[in-house]
Amino acid sequence: GAVVSQHPSWVICKSGTSVKIECRSLDFQATTMFWYRQFPKQSLMLMATSNEGSKATYEQGVEKDKFLINHASLTLSTLTVTSAHPEDSSFYICSALDRSGATTNEKLFFGSGTQLSVL
């Protein structure tokens, strides 16, 4: 079964509204989660690294005030797209790092993605 739950899988919103996407690790505690964005016909692009209890680390070119990340617990990280515009329409996916085993056995698990369409 899925070990990382991402919700919602689809969302359509009006321009100017905010949308929250949740990423939950189900079987393990994830101190580190990642958020990616995929543009059509392109690879996944890392947006930010989310660390529990601290501020997220954003990749160059990603607006931190636009894409708010909150990692308030060891099993939940949220990405909020604020004042969404049509150009924010994209596929967003999260992943969570399971460090419960040995260092060499760290595993990265992915959510099933969220398709955001902004009208």
Place this chain on the structure above:
Amino acid sequence: AQSVTQLDSHVSVSEGTPVLLRCNYSSSYSPSLFWYVQHPNKGLQLLLKYTSAATLVKGINGFEAEFKKSETSFHLTKPSAHMSDAAEYFCVVKGGYQKVTFGTGTKLQVIP
């Protein structure tokens, strides 16, 4: 139901020898299939993708994969491993309603 199984969590090869990373999938929809690579502290990079065209897909860095519908497999291969190939590789299936499922990853170790 849609699923991806990467049969090996770790693969170790000597430099210059062939690489085989195995992936099996299930999907009730005609899927698109992808292989991604992740180097430490970097984002995912697309190696190659199958989208119902040629069954043998060539990607970057000398990697290729063959889509075999009868075996529901999409194994990743490379004739000769380089040290720089050491990374984690993810097989991904994209099926109906844009649902994406990632495999659990295979860590490739290349021994000098």
